[in-house]
Amino acid sequence: MTSDPAAAPPTVSVIIATYNRSQPLRHAIRSVCNSSFTDWEIIVVGDACTDDTAECVSSFNDPRICFVNLPSRCGDMSGPHNKGLALARGRFVAFLNHDDLYLADHLAKCVAELESSGADLVWVPCAIASEKADPTGDWPFSFALIGVTSTSEYSPLGVYFSSSWVFRRCLADRVGPWRSPDQIYVVPSQEWLFRAWRMGARLRFLPSVTVILVPAGGRAGSYARRNSPEHDLLSQRLREDPKCLERILEEAALDEAREHFLNHRYPPLWSLARRTLLRPVYSVLARMGIHPLSLPMAIVYGRRGGFVRRLRRIAGAE
Numbered sequence: 001m002t003s004d005p006a007a008a009p010p011t012v013s014v015i016i017a018t019y020n021r022s023q024p025l026r027h028a029i030r031s032v033c034n035s036s037f038t039d040w041e042i043i044v045v046g047d048a049c050t051d052d053t054a055e056c057v058s059s060f061n062d063p064r065i066c067f068v069n070l071p072s073r074c075g076d077m078s079g080p081h082n083k084g085l086a087l088a089r090g091r092f093v094a095f096l097n098h099d100d101l102y103l104a105d106h107l108a109k110c111v112a113e114l115e116s117s118g119a120d121l122v123w124v125p126c127a128i129a130s131e132k133a134d135p136t137g138d139w140p141f142s143f144a145l146i147g148v149t150s151t152s153e154y155s156p157l158g159v160y161f162s163s164s165w166v167f168r169r170c171l172a173d174r175v176g177p178w179r180s181p182d183q184i185y186v187v188p189s190q191e192w193l194f195r196a197w198r199m200g201a202r203l204r205f206l207p208s209v210t211v212i213l214v215p216a217g218g219r220a221g222s223y224a225r226r227n228s229p230e231h232d233l234l235s236q237r238l239r240e241d242p243k244c245l246e247r248i249l250e251e252a253a254l255d256e257a258r259e260h261f262l263n264h265r266y267p268p269l270w271s272l273a274r275r276t277l278l279r280p281v282y283s284v285l286a287r288m289g290i291h292p293l294s295l296p297m298a299i300v301y302g303r304r305g306g307f308v309r310r311l312r313r314i315a316g317a318e
Contacts, residue, residue, distance in 0.1 A: 007063075009089040009090060009091070010039050010040050010041045010064070010089065010090045011037075011039040011040065011090055011091055011092060011111060012037070012039065012040040012041075012090045012091075012092045012093070012094055012107055012111060012166070013040070013041050013043060013084075013087075013088035013089060013090035013092070013093050013094070013169070014032050014040055014041070014042045014043070014093075014094045014095075014096055014107075015042075015043050015045065015080075015081060015084030015085065015088065015093065015094070015095050015096070016028060016029070016042060016043070016044045016045070016084075016095075016096050016097075016098055017045050017047065017077040017080035017081055017084070017095075017097070017098065018044060018045070018046055018047070018049065018053060018080070018098040019046065019047040019048075019049060019073070019098075019223075020049050020050060020051040020053065020223070021051075021053075021098050021099070021216075021223065021228070022051055022052050022053050022055075022056040022226075023226060023227055023228045023231065023232075024098055024099050024214070024228045024231045025044070025053065025056055025057075025098040026056050026059075027101060027228075027231045027232075027234075027235045028096055028097070028098050028099070028100060028101060029042060029044070029056075029057070029060060029065065030060075030235070031096075031101040031102040031103075031235075032096065032102055032107075033060065033062070034102075034104055035102060035104055035105075035106065035107050035108070036104050036105055036107075036108050037107035037108040037111060040064060040090070040107065041064045041065070041066070041088075041089065041090060042064060042065040042066070043066055043068065043084045043087050043088060044057050044065065044066070044067045044068070045067075045068050045069075045070065045080035045081070045083045045084045045087075046067065046068070046069035046070060046080070047070055047073050047074055047075070047076075047077075047079065047080050048069065048070050048071065048072055048073040048074075049069055051226075053067065053069070054067055054069065066087075068083060068084075068087065070083060074180070075312070076180065076181050076188065076308055076312075077097070077162075077178070077188065077189070078177075078178035078179060078180050078181070078188040079180075081095060081162075081178050081188075082177045082178055085172050085177070088169060088172075090169060091168065091169055092110075092111060092114060092166055092167065092168060092169060093166070093167055093168075093169050093172060094107065094110070094165065094166045094167075095162040095163060095165060095189075096163050097161070097162065097163045097213075097215075099213070099214045099215055099216050099231070100126075100161070100163040100211060100212065100213050100214060100215075101211070101212040101214070101231075101234070101235065101238070102163075102210065102211060103209075103210045103211065103212070103238075103245065105208075105210055106124070106210035106211055107166065109124075109206060109208055109210060110122050110124065110166035110206060110210075111166065113204065113206045114166060114167075114168065117202075117204055118202065119202045119203065119204035120167060120168050120171045120196070120201040120202045120203065121165055121166070121167035121168070121171060121193075121196065121201060121202070121203050121204070122165070122166055122167070122203075122204045122205070122206045123147060123160050123164045123165050123166075123203070123204075123205060123206065124147065124164045124205075124206045124207075124208055124209065124210050124211060125145045125146065125147045125148045125164070125207065125208075125209050126145070126146050126147050126161055126163065126164050126209065126211040126212065126213045127143045127144070127145060127209050127211070127212050127213065127248050127249070127252055128143065128144055128145070128146050128161075128212075128213040128214075128215065129141045129142075129143055129212060129213065129214045129230070129234065130142050130143075130144075131230070139247070140230075140233070141230075141234065141248075141251070142251055142255060143248050143249075143251040143252040143255065144252055144255045144256065144259075145209065145252045145256065146159055146161065146213070147159065147160045147161065147164050148205075149205070152205040152207065153203075153205070154193075154197050154203040154205075156194055156197070156282070156286050156291060156292050156293065157282060157292060157293065159190065160189075160190070160193060161189070161211075161213055161215075162189040163211050163213060164211050165193075171196060171201055174196075174199060174201070175192060175195050175196045175199060175201070176195070178191075178192050179191055179192070180305075181304065181305035181307075181308040181309075182304055182305045183304060183305075184291070184294070184304055184305070185291070185293075185294035185297040185298045185301075185304055185305075185306075185307075186291045186293050186294055186297055186307070187307060187308055188308075190291065190293070191291055194291045198289055209245075209248075209249060209252075212234065212238070212248070214230055214231060214234065216311070278295075281295065282295070
């Protein structure tokens with residue numbers, strides 16, 4: 001299915017990079033379709049998919065959704081995202097990882113913030129799901145918030161999943177393409193955002209949890225399974241339980257309180273060393289145009305792209 005190039009361009013282009021994960025992809029696409037904001041297109045870019053991804057996309061029977069399959073595999077999101085950016089027709093662009101879910105008001109809130117503030121890019125805090133080590137009852141997930149900094153300003157030491165961004169299409173022209181993991185130590189999304197910040201892009205934090213993350217790298221063998229019971233259950237609860245988001249935020253608040261207690265009462269040695277010794281080093285690296293997290297990534301994971309390769313091994317996507 002391809003979009004009609006003669007049709008009026010949409011306000012938002014949502015780019016979804018995917019590789020042989022049609023079951024979670026179905027939930028990701030449906031989360032966009034359920035948005036209160038409807039002037040969008042979805043560009044699903046397959047990283048040389050060999051499964052039923054094309055059939056999954058066409059099953060929505062929506063002219064706003066198209067699928068493009070790359071002829072050879074890149075092995076990460078940089079290639080599919082660059083292809084999606086080349087095809088995007090919207091004034092604004094959003095990325096959505098095929099494992100993640102938008103809440104219904106995500107696009108509406110982000111577009112409104114971009115138009116009212118004049119920012120180049122807005123990002124939201126995300127609720128990131130992980131499986132409980134000892135699940136009890138009917139709720140096997142724990143949640144934490146990610147993408148929040150101490151001052152609500154962009155910091156190179158933060159982590160901002162690309163599913164949480166919405167930005168002006170012209171920003172991509174200024175910043176340039178995503179770089180391959182083999183060229184950098186940090187993940188491509190964080191390096192791209194760092195470049196945007198270094199160029200003086202106006203990056204604005206929108207304090208509203210509107211994205212749920214279910215990252216494959218945190219679930220052993222997730223790519224080796226055709227089904228995804230985690231997405232099935234979470235999507236069902238979000239759809240049927242009006243208090244689901246409230247429960248997610250409650251879990252995240254409790255997680256944050258536990259972390260704060262441990263770090264405040266019993267701060268780990270590494271945390272103290274980082275605050276006292278490494279922050280000046282990080283600051284120098286940032287001024288030099290080097291993403292400061294490149295240093296710990298190089299120490300822990302070795303050569304460029306080591307962290308991305310580790311995530312792929314865990315998920316079974318090698």
